[in-house]
Amino acid sequence: MLDIKKKINKYIIFTLITLLFSIIYELFSFNVLSLYMLLAFLIPLFGLIIYLVMYKINKVNYNSLRILDLSLVTLTLGSIIKGILDIYGTTNYLIYIHLILGIILFIISIIILLKKVNS
Amino acid sequence: MKIIKKFYRIYLIVIILFSIYILLDTFVIVKEYKNVSETKTLVKNSETGNVNKSDYSYQDDNIKIELKEYQEYDTSIYVADILLSDSSYLQTALANNKYGKNVTATTSTIASGKNAILAINGDFYGAQEYGYVLKQGVLYRSSAKTNQEDLVIYEDGSWEFINESYVDIDSLINKKAYNILAFGPALIKDGSISVTTSSEVGKSMASNPRTAVGKIDDNHYVFVVSDGRTSNSVGLSLYQLASFMKKIGVIDAYNLDGGGSSTMYFNGKIINNPTTTGNKISERKVSDILYVGY
Numbered sequence: 055m056l057d058i059k060k061k062i063n064k065y066i067i068f069t070l071i072t073l074l075f076s077i078i079y080e081l082f083s084f085n086v087l088s089l090y091m092l093l094a095f096l097i098p099l100f101g102l103i104i105y106l107v108m109y110k111i112n113k114v115n116y117n118s119l120r121i122l123d124l125s126l127v128t129l130t131l132g133s134i135i136k137g138i139l140d141i142y143g144t145t146n147y148l149i150y151i152h153l154i155l156g157i158i159l160f161i162i163s164i165i166i167l168l169k170k171v172n173s
Numbered sequence: 174m175k176i177i178k179k180f181y182r183i184y185l186i187v188i189i190l191f192s193i194y195i196l197l198d199t200f201v202i203v204k205e206y207k208n209v210s211e212t213k214t215l216v217k218n219s220e221t222g223n224v225n226k227s228d229y230s231y232q233d234d235n236i237k238i239e240l241k242e243y244q245e246y247d248t249s250i251y252v253a254d255i256l257l258s259d260s261s262y263l264q265t266a267l268a269n270n271k272y273g274k275n276v277t278a279t280t281s282t283i284a285s286g287k288n289a290i291l292a293i294n295g296d297f298y299g300a301q302e303y304g305y306v307l308k309q310g311v312l313y314r315s316s317a318k319t320n321q322e323d324l325v326i327y328e329d330g331s332w333e334f335i336n337e338s339y340v341d342i343d344s345l346i347n348k349k350a351y352n353i354l355a356f357g358p359a360l361i362k363d364g365s366i367s368v369t370t371s372s373e374v375g376k377s378m379a380s381n382p383r384t385a386v387g388k389i390d391d392n393h394y395v396f397v398v399s400d401g402r403t404s405n406s407v408g409l410s411l412y413q414l415a416s417f418m419k420k421i422g423v424i425d426a427y428n429l430d431g432g433g434s435s436t437m438y439f440n441g442k443i444i445n446n447p448t449t450t451g452n453k454i455s456e457r458k459v460s461d462i463l464y465v466g467y
Binding site: 084085117120121123124127128131132135138139142143144145146147148149151152155 | 177178181184185188189191192194195196198199200300301302303374380381402432
């Protein structure tokens with residue numbers, strides 16, 4: 055069973071670590087700014103909000119949330135890597151795999167959630 | 174439920190490993206695509222004649238170089254004034270004589286390997302996946318990069334600024350393009366500054382070490398490198414760099430890779446203070462150089 059309270063704590067830590075990493079990385083990047091790096095923390099923050107809402111309304115679909123976790127981890131990692139590449143001034147087409155996987159997983163989690171609601 | 178839990182764990186491990194692979198692929202894993210073997214040289218006369226050189230100057234029968242250091246905008250700026258008997262002495266070279274990804278060497282290593290008299294870092298083609306790479310008449314990459322402004326140097330020594338979105342590589346080769354520098358932007362075009370005070374390279378902000386090449390007249394060039402990111406030398410914005418170059422008489426100027434890459438090499442020595450990692454003075458490895466030599 056998924057412990058929502060524990061998950062909320064994990065998401066708070068995940069958000070803070072992402073924010074801290076972005077701030078420290080930007081501090082040492084000679085004013086080269088990347089929005090992907092600066093705003094990466096918004097992705098786990100979005101997950102935190104979802105979990106808080108689930109906790110509040112007390113309606114949880116565990117499978118949907120697990121897939122959502124994977125989606126948000128994928129997108130956060132992708133955003134941070136894109137930020138690192140931006141700051142260095144380079145590109146790598148492989149980064150799109152994070153975006154594609156993240157979106158697919160997000161859609162799957164929504165579909166599972168909706169199926170559960172409708173059934 | 175169990176399957177999803179298992180998938181959850183495996184997926185997390187895989188995505189973390191894949192993320193590490195992307196970083197290694199971008200910054201570490203060396204992929205050599207082509208050796209520099211069929212390069213044609215345009216240099217017809219490689220006899221130097223009498224050579225006079227000092228820490229700040231070099232002169233032979235074909236090449237005359239004078240180094241000057243300026244203090245402007247709280248920044249140390251190094252200018253190499255170059256007079257050539259023929260434009261063919263202005264050349265490019267690739268790190269380790271190979272075209273590839275993460276194939277790098279310091280500017281001084283590449284320059285000494287070519288017996289260059291003077292050299293600066295080039296456009297660091299290896300940091301980009303797209304954009305024309307044409308060096309010493311050999312085409313290495315023909316895929317255009319959207320809105321990339323290039324400096325094209327033709328076999329006759331003439332210069333042209335082009336945008337890769339609108340000019341295909343075949344037409345440039347047909348016009349006898351010999352070297353393409355793909356970083357930018359152009360700083361001065363026909364004597365007019367072509368950047369604004371808000372112009373910048375990619376995501377970078379003002380005040381950085383810079384490298385630029387300029388043309389004053391036929392066979393009369395300048396290499397300009399500025400220090401930056403230190404308390405002694407803050408660095409230049411693109412507009413400041415363009416203004417400075419215009420002041421010293423440059424008619425056409427083009428910005429090259431800057432930041433930690435900015436390096437000027439002359440007579441076997443590094444002239445500026447490259448800042449690869451923060452305030453530490455050390456030379457960064459780059460993909461390519463622009464140099465003067467035989």
